[in-house]
Structure formats: structure tokens, C-alpha cells
Amino acid sequence: MKSRVPIPLRKLIEDKQSVKNKKQQEELNQSGNPNSSKTKNQSQNPVQNAQNRSKDSKNHQTKLISSDLQYNFDHIKKTLGNSSDIIIRDFQAGKNGEIKLGIVYTDGLTDSASIQDLILDTLMVEIRNSDLDVEIPDCFEMIKSHTLPIGEIVEITDFQKFFNHVLSGDTMLLLDGSTKGMALGSRNWVDRGVQEPSSQTVVRGPKDGFTETLRTNTALIRRRIKDPSLWLETKQIGEKTQTDVAIMYLKGVANDKTVSELQSRLNRINIDAILESGYIEELIQDEVYTPFPTIYNTERPDAVAAAILEGRIAILVDGTPFVLIVPALMVHFFQSSEDYYQRADIATLIRVLRYLSFFLALLTPSLYVAVSTFHQEMLPTPLLISLASQREGVPFPAFVEAMLMEVVFEILREAGVRMPRAIGSSISIVGALVIGQAAVEAGFVSATMVIIVALTAISSFVFPSNSMAIAFRMLRFLFMILAATFGLYGIILGLIVMVLHLNSLRSFGLPYLAPNAPFILQDQKDNIIRMPHWSLVKRPRLISKNDTDRGDVSSPKPPR
């Protein structure tokens, strides 16, 4: 599927460094090319901090555009190594062909039809009918403001931005005799299209999901929030990849401090490549040594829109359908967007079910190990007898048995994700028959253990967020070791340590366990229970401190 994608709206991000960078650049410009004129349109261009910092080693990028067209072409070819997907086309315009022009674009990232119709056709054919008796510097202005019917035009003076635009899919127009170039918006590439998100499905609710194209993703959010205070800031991160990273938030609702903290954390990133939002997540999270995610990620535009409306901030990264949301509290990982589309009563019950399955996923194998090897007296006699009869003839201790089966299950799960689709069914047969049945019949493992592992596995799939499920997957093994060593005592110790650790976590300054610890009564209406929408009149208190009123809603009443 093809879609027209204009140049992203670029916003200047004003921070302390930008002033410094400007100065740096000016100095470099003066010492660099003697032909260059001073850059005037600096403020219109995005400031790329990470890039500027490493500029000293990348001299060719700061080189300014020369007034000699052929010199520019040679430089472009030299820098890009004659790459075959870079198309350079020079031509003449004007009645007698007195104006020499050239366009440069990347094949595959551009819309060739619009280059044909809007740029080449205009400049080569239609321009002949008009009278061009202006000097060449003015000619540049004339083409920009008079001739080209293109929405996005950015003036460029140096090669660093030149390459950035060309490699992002814009078409560069260069004019002989002018030290400026024009970046013409013509981005268009093959796109997967908006599809149903594969990682977070719902029964009721919108079925569209984010794609790999940033612009499509921002559009999906804008479609949901038509408010002028929905602000979007874009910057490029990654020295080599120049990945567009956008943050979206509701100005006035989002906490300004969180926004500026996020900006400064993003500015601090100095890395060569950002290929997925996971890179950003690991580079800006609050606590590094924790299995728990402190940044939420989702494929669902409705979840992002809801988060933005709560006052949270979305981070969109070009090239991935996974959008990050900060701050992320523990409760958010237990909430599915469907909770808000279903009736409140069933949504509440399902949330309770999720918390139950949280404990099941985390503790079932360890509880089994603890009770069956330390606390047999806790079991009712008939249950003990049936468990004991299962264990009869099993060669391994319960802990080894549990560890074995859990590892086998993890292998099966990983294989299921990784293997080619076509052999998927054969793996499930192997899993179900070999592990489930044959192992029990052969007496390697007890049937109880298979039930326990299956229960654990199914419970861990209940979470709406995969990243939280991963945390429990890892912790489960720790708890099993504790259970095998100290029994229930070990499990309780582990839980205490886990809760202490969770209490120490923060996500962009917010306590991770809020609104449970610290306890916020007002936010309990959307915690374990989900109250009906007419009672959800306040935004979460800690997240949006400024504007917590969602409106004056009252419970619907029948007419009198």
C-alpha cells in the first residue's frame, strides 16, 4: 500500500543546548567553506543535538552548499559513493535554458509521480510559458514562492541537512549560482498499512494498530484527539539512523516537569542507531536493574490516546509500531483498553481476574514446590493422597521436576514465537503430546506438574501487556528457588523483597505503585475496580497535576 507522506512538521525544541549548538555551527561555518554566506534560516531547522556534538569528526556534513552546481553534484556523488538508488537529474529551465537546475532524490523513498508532475513538469515545461527575466538569486525565491505547487518546502544551506532530507525521502532542488537548496516534500514509500494490532487484541474496540511509519501513527492519534493543545515535537536521534522520534502530549494537561524531563532525557541520548522504541525505552528508563517495565508500550492508538488524555506522554519512534508511554505505573500494565469499552461491572470482574492470574503466574509452581516438599500438613488429606500417588515413581524431586517443566515450557513458547508460521502446528503437537502426555505416561513427570505448568502458562497470557508478563516469567524461577530452599517462608520473604523493590521504583518521578502506595483514594475508582464513565470525572492525581477535571458528567437518569 502506498500513501503520501509529507515532511514531518518540525518544531524547534528549545533547550539550553540549542543556543550553544548554534554558536558552534556558526564558528564552523566561518572556518569551513569560504564561499558560504551566513546561514539565515537556522531557526527554521530542527536542532540535532546528538549530531552536533559529534560534528567535529564529520566534516563533510557541515559543508555548505556551493553556488557551483557541478561542484555540488560531485560532492554528493563522492559522499554517497555513487549509490545507485540516489537519483541526480540536472536540467535547464527558462526560455533559452539559461537557468541550470538539478534535483536529487532517493529512489524508493519518494513519490515518483509527484516528482514527475509537480517538479519536473513544472520546472521544465510550464516555466517556459512564463517570462523569466530575473537575476539568479531572485530566481530561487521566485521558484519557491511562484512556481512549485508543493506543500512542504524547506530551504537548505548545508550538506548535513541536505543529506538528511534526501535520505528521508525528500527531493532536493539545487540551482546553479545559488548557495541555497530546496527540500521538496515528496516522501512516499511502501508501507504495511494500518492493520489490526497483533500483540494486543480486543473483542470490542477499535481494531486499527500502529504501523512502522511515524506519520501514519501520529495521524492515528490526531484522528482521536482533535484538540489544539495536542502538541507534537519531533527530533532525530541516532547519528547514523537519524530516526524520527516524536513526543505527543496534551499541553496543559500533561505535567510540564515530566515533559521537560523527558525532553532532557531524549536529548541525552548519544547513540548511532535507534531501530526500535526498545532502544529509547532502555536509554531513558528510571531504574536499570529491575525486571519490571517502567515505560509502557503499546500497538494500540486508542490506548495511546487514552493515556495522552490522562496527561501522560507518548513517544513515537519511526520504524516501529510500538509506541512508548510515560509515566507508566504498575496498575497500567493490568489495564486493557477494552476495560473502558465494556460495561463497568464486567470490566471490574476481569480486572480482579487479572490480579488473580498475576499471583497464579508468579506463584503457582513455587507454591506447589513449597507445599509438597515442606508443608504437606497444609493439604487436605484426600488431596495429599492424590498428589502423593502422582509423585509415586517420579525420579526427580518436586523442585527439579518443576524447573524442568517450566524450562521446557519456556523453550516451547520461544520456539512458537520464533519458528516459521508453516510449521507452527507441528510444534504444538510436539508440545502437547510429547510434553503433556508422553512425559507423564513415561513417568518422568507427574500429571500434577503438567497441570501446574499449564495453569502458570495460561495465567501469564492474561496480561494485556507483554512486558509485565515477562517480568513475572523471570521472577517465577527465583520464587521457585526460594520455595525449594525455605518453603513458604522463602516465598513470603521473596514477596516482601519484591514489594520493597516495587516501592523503590519510579517512573518519571512517579511512585510505581501509585495509586496503591501511596494510597490515593480518589484514583481507586479506576484501579482494581473500574467505575462507570460518568463517575470517572477526575484524571489520575499524580499524573496530571494541572488539569484534573475531565468534565461535569452525571449519571444518566430516565426521563420523568
Add this chain to the structure above:
Amino acid sequence: MKKMLKVFLMLPIICLSGCWSSIELNELAIVTAMGIDKTEDGYLVSVQVLNSSELAGDARSGRTEVVTFRKSGKTIAEAIRSLSTDIPRRLYVAHLREIVFGEEMARAGIAKPLDVLSRQKELRSDFYMTVAKGSTAYDTLNVQTALEKIPANKVFDSLENSERRWAPTRTVTLDELVSSIVSKGRQAMLTGIYVYGDPESGSNVTNAQNISPKSGLRLDYLGVFKKDKLVGWLNRNDSKGVSYITDHVKSTAVNIPCEGDQITVNTTSSKTKIKGKMEKGNPKIDINVTSEGSIGEVECTIDLSKPEKIEELNKRYEKDIKAKIEGSIKTLQKKYQSDIFGFGDEIHRTDPEAWKRLEGNWEQEFANLDVNVTVKAKIRNLGTISESFQKEIEE
């Protein structure tokens, strides 16, 4: 990094320490019943161990579901330890369901065996104690029971079931037994258990394969204790009387005469209140029983639709209960002089001063105790038919 190193160094503590008290399920010999008999110079301890793979799961081989082992020793603890030469697994007594004392053991005194039972930390106190009537404890642990695969469970459930529905038996836990042995104003009682039928075939695994088992375990009669020694047995009516007095009747069947035949009233609820008082320096006990029931069976031609007839039945119903209560009091006062009702405790509660005086000679005082019994019984409903069709047949 330093923090990580610390955590890493702490890991061996977890891995190298613990596990010492862990034990796998298939290393346990789950004891469900224990029998204690007296020998010439010590005890004979028998344990009934579950063979769990024969009880559940699908790998049954046709062996017996429970195995009874016995071993003698100078003390019970010694005998239990020495059982390990017979049993390849660790004896696990947390799931014990019953303890049986041989009659000889019970008559000699059970205080000493009770010490080891109370001291043992693994024992939960939710099992029931019984006395093997007229036999050794080992004999009662040597019987296959029908329906319930685990004989100890059969005893446990039968005790609870018959206490709830029939009344003359009594569930007694370890704590209750110890506290009534120690108490001066109350004596202990335990239900009797005996093997009916042919004891020889009882231990055979095929016993439970007969539709009508050749032998089995039966619970009946209350054993009366004085201090820790068994002094005798109460018959069924007296046992029921004891249950009425101690407010243990939940439901039972009461036969009352009617025109030469019988009517059975199913007691559906019964409440007993005991009040002790001192009158002119003499202890006195008032027993108030309120019983309600429904007609369960009518064999005579009485016209139940007439209120005066019901009133008459109520009177006889009351009379029957009263007779049982008074009979049991009489038996215990005259025959055993053992206050299993806890009348002494009642006097203690109402008049501690007087109790101090009476305490030393309570056995004598109990034998001459003045007990006043009032019974209020009422038939509440007649079942699904009001008038018996006996009458129509006769007409």
C-alpha cells in the same frame, strides 16, 4: 555494580543453606491411624500407612490400599522409631485420622501415651480418639472396610456421621481428652470401636470385595473413664442420655409407644442447658432440654390430624428423653461414680467458693448429686402424609 555483586554473593546463601527439612511426597509414609496396646513391659504400637498409588491415580496394581505395621517398645516414641526397620519411608503423622487404644491399655491408664501425642509437633489435633472394645487396638487396624478405602477415614467419618445423626457416639479430639482427664470436675469418655464378623477374613484385601462384608468396624457404646482409666461401658440408651446432657444431640430417632406399636420421631434439633447451684450447702443441677422433631414413622393407627393426639405424643416424646437422661445419670452415679457430664465444672463456674470445698470429694458428691431434669419436646411436623394408611387397611 557493587550492589549487583552483593546480590550475587548472597545467592549461595540461598542455595547452600536450606532444604534440610524438605521431604518429597513419595518419601512419606502417610499414617492415618495409630493403635496403642499394652504389653508386659511397654507398648505395642501399630500404624496404618497409606499406599497412595493404590488409592488414587491409574497405576493400581491390586495391592492393599493400607498397610498396618506394628512394633513394640518400652516407650511409644521408641516403638515408632523402630518401625523404620519395617517401613522404608518416613512416618508422617500430620494426617492422622484416628487413634485407638486397646481396652487393656485403656483400663491401665492412657495418661502416659497421651504425653507423646501432645508433645509431637507434627500431629494436628483434629483426629479422633477411640477405644477398642474388648480387643486390642491392632485388631481394629487390621480390617478392610467396604465403601471407604481407608479404614481410618471410615472410622473418622462414621464417628462424625453417627454423632450428627444417631447421637450415642462421641467424637473426642486429643485436646478434649487431655483437658477432661486433667479436670477435676469432668471425666473423660471415648467411643468404643469393635470388629464385627470374622476378624480373620477382615484383614484380607478381598473382604471389601464382598457385597456384604464378612467383617468390618463398628462404633458403639461410650467408654467411661475415671481419671485416665477406663472403668466401663455405657449401653446405647445411656450413651444417648449422655449426649442429651452434654448437648451433643443434633438429630436422632426417638421411639415412642403408641397403641402397642411404635412411632418414631426424628429429632431435628435439641438444645440442652445445664445450670448448677448450691442449695443449703448441697450442689444441685438443673437440666433443661428443648427438643423438636418430626414424625418419621408411624406403625399404629393413631389419628395425627387431631391436636390432642399430637399433644399426647409430645408428652410421651418428652418422657422418653427424660427416661434416657435420668437412666444415664443413674448408671453413672451408682455404677461408675464418674462425672463424664462435667457437672463439677458447672458447679465450679457458678460457685467457685463452694467448689473449693467440694473439689476434694467430688466423686462422692457426684454419686449423691441431686439432678433435676426438665424436658420440653415438641413434634413440629408430620412428614408428607398426615394420616397413616394402616387404618384404611384395617378397616
